[in-house]
Amino acid sequence: MRYTDPEKFITIQQHIIEQQTKHPTASGEFSWLLSGLTLAACLIQAIVRRAGLVDILGGADSENVHGELQQKLDVYANKVIERCLASRGNVAVLGSEEIPEPIVVPTPEGSGRYVVLFDPLDGSGNIDVNVAVGTIFSIYERVTHGPVTDGGRKDVLQPGSRQLAAGYVVYGSSTVLVYTTGHGVHLFTLDPASGSFMLANEHARIPENGKIYSVNEANADSFGAGINAYLDWAKSKAAGPYTSRYIGSMVADVHRTLVKGGVFMYPATAKSPKGKLRLMYEANPMAFIVEQAGGLATDGKNRILDKQPTELHERTPLFIGAKDDVTRVMELMARG
Ligand code: AHM
Numbered sequence: 001m002r003y004t005d006p007e008k009f010i011t012i013q014q015h016i017i018e019q020q021t022k023h024p025t026a027s028g029e030f031s032w033l034l035s036g037l038t039l040a041a042c043l044i045q046a047i048v049r050r051a052g053l054v055d056i057l058g059g060a061d062s063e064n065v066h067g068e069l070q071q072k073l074d075v076y077a078n079k080v081i082e083r084c085l086a087s088r089g090n091v092a093v094l095g096s097e098e099i100p101e102p103i104v105v106p107t108p109e110g111s112g113r114y115v116v117l118f119d120p121l122d123g124s125g126n127i128d129v130n131v132a133v134g135t136i137f138s139i140y141e142r143v144t145h146g147p148v149t150d151g152g153r154k155d156v157l158q159p160g161s162r163q164l165a166a167g168y169v170v171y172g173s174s175t176v177l178v179y180t181t182g183h184g185v186h187l188f189t190l191d192p193a194s195g196s197f198m199l200a201n202e203h204a205r206i207p208e209n210g211k212i213y214s215v216n217e218a219n220a221d222s223f224g225a226g227i228n229a230y231l232d233w234a235k236s237k238a239a240g241p242y243t244s245r246y247i248g249s250m251v252a253d254v255h256r257t258l259v260k261g262g263v264f265m266y267p268a269t270a271k272s273p274k275g276k277l278r279l280m281y282e283a284n285p286m287a288f289i290v291e292q293a294g295g296l297a298t299d300g301k302n303r304i305l306d307k308q309p310t311e312l313h314e315r316t317p318l319f320i321g322a323k324d325d326v327t328r329v330m331e332l333m334a335r336g
């Protein structure tokens, strides 16, 4: 194994520093910020791995801004990320699925340069049944200067195309961290013994012949004709046919899509007319990653990364995966 060979292993810290040399304006600050996120991932996975042994399973008796019951692990993961990032000294604003408004981080004379948006524990409804969950993050440079004055709104509400970096961590059968800074997508596996994320796959590409569709088909009645036409096609002999996989943790479903190909969809439904997933800390980071791996991410009509957000917690329909699959769904949707 390459990671046990002292001549060959590459840790995430080494990798981030190498990536930084590709950004002409990058400073060591950026790798310092990313290492705050890898530290948080290590701490969160340590607790996730002990769920059921320590008192961390179950509801926290509180709701988040979306009216969803927060799990104890949501609250824990959120605090860990907040603490790991706020102490970096270069983060100006944080935005989380679990917090109603952006948090302005106190820094001397507004010296913080970055905005970090995150979903601390995606798929947390699955924790109690031991299904993979994950953390998603998205990093921007601030657009304003000096002290943050408007509660961070201007700095936060940037389209996904302006992300400097994005990534996710899947706490699955192993802990995998995937990130991009716009120069390809790179996968790391946590070695629990050393606490280091080791490079597993550099410049990952989405396979183009995945033949997997992933959607909550229980909502098919409200998908509309185009998506149902796609599902009929995918099940037909003409298509291959496809197989269906749906975990119900977006981070795990998109990770499988990245590794094995196919398409993941969360369309608008009768229950969630604007889609269920959140643009800024779920769809945008995943879209950046998937595009960097050669795939596409749209809301059915428009590229996710081009959408101008109007609020931190806004929702979007999401169609993400291999180019041909996403294009076919969109074509069928356009026909009605
Ligand atoms: P969460 O961020 O509150 O966990 O909710 C988002 C999750 C996604 O991980 C997943 O794709 C989706 O909700 C599943 O929704 P559904 O149960 O409607 O299929």
Ligand code: MG
Pocket: 097, 119, 121, 122, 123, 282
């Ligand atoms: Mg989520």
